[in-house]
Amino acid sequence: MRLSIGGVMKNVSIIGSTGSIGQNTLSVINSLEDRFSVSALAAGRDLESLARQVVRFRPRLVSVAEESDAMELKKRLKDAGVGRMPDIAFGQEGLVAVACCDGVDVVVSATVGAVGFLPTFEALSLGRRVCLANKETLVMAGELMTRAAERSGAELLPVDSEHNALHQCLRGERISEVKRLVLTASGGPFRRTPLEDMRKVSIEAALAHPTWQMGAKITIDSATLMNKGLEVIEAHWLFGFSADEIDVIVHPQSIVHSMVEMVDGSVIAQLGVTDMRLMIQYALTYPERLPTELPALDLGKLAQLEFFEPDRERFPCLRLAYEAMREGGTMPAAMSAANEMAVAAFLDRKMGFMEIPEVISAVMEAHETGPVSSIEAVLEADRWARSQAESIIAQSTSAIALN
Amino acid sequence: MRLSIGGVMKNVSIIGSTGSIGQNTLSVINSLEDRFSVSALAAGRDLESLARQVVRFRPRLVSVAEESDAMELKKRLKDAGVGRMPDIAFGQEGLVAVACCDGVDVVVSATVGAVGFLPTFEALSLGRRVCLANKETLVMAGELMTRAAERSGAELLPVDSEHNALHQCLRGERISEVKRLVLTASGGPFRRTPLEDMRKVSIEAALAHPTWQMGAKITIDSATLMNKGLEVIEAHWLFGFSADEIDVIVHPQSIVHSMVEMVDGSVIAQLGVTDMRLMIQYALTYPERLPTELPALDLGKLAQLEFFEPDRERFPCLRLAYEAMREGGTMPAAMSAANEMAVAAFLDRKMGFMEIPEVISAVMEAHETGPVSSIEAVLEADRWARSQAESIIAQSTSAIALN
Numbered sequence: 001m002r003l004s005i006g007g008v009m010k011n012v013s014i015i016g017s018t019g020s021i022g023q024n025t026l027s028v029i030n031s032l033e034d035r036f037s038v039s040a041l042a043a044g045r046d047l048e049s050l051a052r053q054v055v056r057f058r059p060r061l062v063s064v065a066e067e068s069d070a071m072e073l074k075k076r077l078k079d080a081g082v083g084r085m086p087d088i089a090f091g092q093e094g095l096v097a098v099a100c101c102d103g104v105d106v107v108v109s110a111t112v113g114a115v116g117f118l119p120t121f122e123a124l125s126l127g128r129r130v131c132l133a134n135k136e137t138l139v140m141a142g143e144l145m146t147r148a149a150e151r152s153g154a155e156l157l158p159v160d161s162e163h164n165a166l167h168q169c170l171r172g173e174r175i176s177e178v179k180r181l182v183l184t185a186s187g188g189p190f191r192r193t194p195l196e197d198m199r200k201v202s203i204e205a206a207l208a209h210p211t212w213q214m215g216a217k218i219t220i221d222s223a224t225l226m227n228k229g230l231e232v233i234e235a236h237w238l239f240g241f242s243a244d245e246i247d248v249i250v251h252p253q254s255i256v257h258s259m260v261e262m263v264d265g266s267v268i269a270q271l272g273v274t275d276m277r278l279m280i281q282y283a284l285t286y287p288e289r290l291p292t293e294l295p296a297l298d299l300g301k302l303a304q305l306e307f308f309e310p311d312r313e314r315f316p317c318l319r320l321a322y323e324a325m326r327e328g329g330t331m332p333a334a335m336s337a338a339n340e341m342a343v344a345a346f347l348d349r350k351m352g353f354m355e356i357p358e359v360i361s362a363v364m365e366a367h368e369t370g371p372v373s374s375i376e377a378v379l380e381a382d383r384w385a386r387s388q389a390e391s392i393i394a395q396s397t398s399a400i401a402l403n
Numbered sequence: 404m405r406l407s408i409g410g411v412m413k414n415v416s417i418i419g420s421t422g423s424i425g426q427n428t429l430s431v432i433n434s435l436e437d438r439f440s441v442s443a444l445a446a447g448r449d450l451e452s453l454a455r456q457v458v459r460f461r462p463r464l465v466s467v468a469e470e471s472d473a474m475e476l477k478k479r480l481k482d483a484g485v486g487r488m489p490d491i492a493f494g495q496e497g498l499v500a501v502a503c504c505d506g507v508d509v510v511v512s513a514t515v516g517a518v519g520f521l522p523t524f525e526a527l528s529l530g531r532r533v534c535l536a537n538k539e540t541l542v543m544a545g546e547l548m549t550r551a552a553e554r555s556g557a558e559l560l561p562v563d564s565e566h567n568a569l570h571q572c573l574r575g576e577r578i579s580e581v582k583r584l585v586l587t588a589s590g591g592p593f594r595r596t597p598l599e600d601m602r603k604v605s606i607e608a609a610l611a612h613p614t615w616q617m618g619a620k621i622t623i624d625s626a627t628l629m630n631k632g633l634e635v636i637e638a639h640w641l642f643g644f645s646a647d648e649i650d651v652i653v654h655p656q657s658i659v660h661s662m663v664e665m666v667d668g669s670v671i672a673q674l675g676v677t678d679m680r681l682m683i684q685y686a687l688t689y690p691e692r693l694p695t696e697l698p699a700l701d702l703g704k705l706a707q708l709e710f711f712e713p714d715r716e717r718f719p720c721l722r723l724a725y726e727a728m729r730e731g732g733t734m735p736a737a738m739s740a741a742n743e744m745a746v747a748a749f750l751d752r753k754m755g756f757m758e759i760p761e762v763i764s765a766v767m768e769a770h771e772t773g774p775v776s777s778i779e780a781v782l783e784a785d786r787w788a789r790s791q792a793e794s795i796i797a798q799s800t801s802a803i804a805l806n
Contacts, residue, residue, distance in 0.1 A: 168575075168669060168671060169671070170575075171574070171575025171576065172571075172573075172574025172575025172576070173574065173575070173692075174692070177691070177692040179699075182702070249702055249703055256672075259674070259702075261699065261700070262692050263692055263693065263694045263695075264681060264684060264685060264692040264693060264694065264695050265675055265676060265681055265695050265697050265698075265699055265700065266571060266673060266674075266675050266681060266685065266692070267673065267674040267675060267700055267702075268571060268572070268671065268672070268673055268674075269659075269671070269672045269673075269674055270669060270670065270671055270672075271662070271669075271670040271671075271672055272668055272669050272670060273668060278667060278668055278669060281667060282667060282669065288580070289576075289577070289580040289665050289666055289667040289669070290666065290667060291666045291667065292666075292667050292668050294668050295668075296582075296664065296668055297664070297668065297670050299585070299652055299662075299670075299710040300652055300710060300711060300712040304707060304708070304709050304710075305707070305708040305709075305710075306707050306708075307702040307703055307707075307708075308703060309703040
């Protein structure tokens with residue numbers, strides 16, 4: 001443990017360091033290098049970015065997707081003349097090794113999809129603070145995750161702007177005096193697209209998010225509002241509220257990041273610029289707040305904030321998520337897995353935008369919900385839903401080919 | 404001390420019970436009668452309302468403006484067949500007696516103007532929770548009031564919607580991590596009135612506040628933005644921030660009641676319906692929040708919140724208040740007294756709307772600022788400013804008569 005001017009130096013692991021959240025996390029750590037150092041990084045296949053990060057932040061351990069990636073990274077690092085070569089791991093084991101790396105205080109869980117599930121669970125079980133950007137983790141196995149955190153005393157700090165905002169709004173409040181949580185949704189690029197035009201939506205249009213710069217999967221999830229559905233389930237596990245106590249409101253400007261309504265009718269809201277570094281820093285430094293160099297929110301120039309009820313007909317994914325949440329057990333895991341497959345198929349131009357909820361709905365209808373009794377039960381539901389989704393997508397694709 | 408189902412029964416005194424805040428306070432107490440009982444009420448000349456309140460809430464002590472009012476009230480209460488006649492006091496002594504009434508836990512300071520000054524000071528000195536709606540108190544003698552509260556351990560809970568909102572936003576925050584306070588202003592009825600039309604503004608137009616139902620003096624203060632200026636000074640004393648750390652933003656919908664910007668760029672805001680009962684109840688029950696029967700804020704129906712920079716040219720009162728605050732000492736007391744006189748003269752049709760800041764500015768220029776060393780020093784500055792304002796108004800009136 002090294003002492004810095006500001007206090008104790010914290011060691012950080014990042015699961016998913018070359019993605020959008022990972023890069024922003026390193027940008028925050030770069031500006032707070034007297035408080036945080038990087039112990040371990042896990043990435044997928046973007047070896048060029050990863051090599052640059054290793055040269056700059058000198059982690060002791062690095063993990064990549066496959067063994068061949070590990071060899072390639074080693075070569076790149078040698079070529080770059082890195083002083084001390086880090087240990088290089090790969091695959092699921094590599095991810096877990098990064099989460100469990102010795103001496104780590106904070107694990108930033110920033111991968112997209114089910115791949116972040118195990119390393120997040122292991123980090124929580126070790127009692128480490130987890131800054132969670134991977135929302136599938138709580139959607140799939142919120143029960144197991146929160147139980148692991150309770151047992152070890154680990155803190156679960158949300159990085160997602162909505163949950164981070166809720167965390168801030170709830171700081172001074174008693175949970176028993178909260179009436180409901182209100183998550184804001186930008187409404188995505190198709191907020192005003194007529195229902196009949198939604199089937200013809202292009203990948204490019206779906207990837208053009210109006211307010212946030214994010215990865216492809218989460219951007220599509222924002223366009224279908226599944227992202228908001230996943231967030232409702234995530235909020236349930238993070239803060240302990242039921243489906244009836246969590247609402248969604250469309251707020252196209254994405255300035256109000258979320259709100260909490262208290263029993264007396266007061267509403268506490270968190271507002272900010274749409275820059276993930278704000279939330280990442282909050283999750284890293286909580287309960288402290290530190291100055292940032294980000295431009296301040298200029299409300300006087302902003303002029304106007306709008307709010308609308310979400311259109312549940314044009315965005316069936318939101319309804320599906322509430323249904324899965326109410327059903328509980330393995331249903332949210334199955335829904336999330338089906339969504340991952342459907343989004344991937346849409347991005348591969350295998351099917352249309354409005355077929356995403358159709359695939360998810362078909363998988364949910366076929367799923368026999370079981371209890372979330374173990375990690376294996378969750379992973380089994382995940383595998384089952386993926387294979388189920390795959391065959392539905394294949395049928396739909398061949399049906400299109402026949403037409 | 405009586406025990407209620409919800410906990411300890413609290414005894415309340417209200418200074419200014421027949422005004423807008425006083426009536427709303429009694430409405431809140433009416434809905435929470437297992438938690439609050441009324442010990443003492445002070446009013447001015449609205450004996451009809453006061454008599455009704457005495458019959459309903461059975462205080463032990465009542466105070467009115469003058470001895471003749473006391474006689475008249477006694478007669479009315481006899482006629483109404485009130486069981487146990489309360490003690491009836493009058494004048495400044497009566498106000499102080501109500502604030503200091505035995506066994507009182509909470510004093511609601513709800514008069515308008517300097518008249519609330521002494522009773523509020525006495526209540527704070529006795530260590531009682533003061534729910535403060537009288538803003539002149541802190542403007543005139545914030546230093547004395549906060550020192551008295553510190554010495555006795557009294558809690559000062561703001562009822563004004565803006566400060567109440569700030570109090571809520573600051574609940575979970577460290578003061579050292581706050582960057583600035585942002586008070587919202589509705590902008591009053593003349594937000595879009597061209598500068599050249601501001602001189603011809605009628606009393607009726609000035610009294611037509613777009614969002615809040617309030618008394619006459621505070622409604623005119625809202626139209627000149629002096630109300631916001633007084634609130635900036637009040638916020639300074641309540642929360643300990645300097646003039647440079649307190650900003651004003653125009654928000655015509657009055658839904659966001661105020662905001663706090665943190666050092667990391669996050670903004671925490673409080674939103675609510677425009678109903679003072681929400682803030683009064685918060686101040687009475689803090690740190691608890693209790694359910695209310697008020698309609699919830701329906702953001703989905705609200706659709707739109709606007710924010711603008713205030714126009715300091717058309718609203719010179721805001722600038723004058725900042726100047727008085729920076730000058731400190733007895734200057735804010737002199738400014739507030741001059742404002743009271745100017746507003747009264749406007750309401751008496753003795754002068755025009757845009758002469759209000761002119762009178763205040765002239766009084767401020769003539770004032771020789773002294774230290775707020777004692778109550779007497781403040782009251783002397785108040786008296787001096789009133790007489791100074793009176794002669795300026797008389798000159799201006801005779802000038803008009805000569806034209």
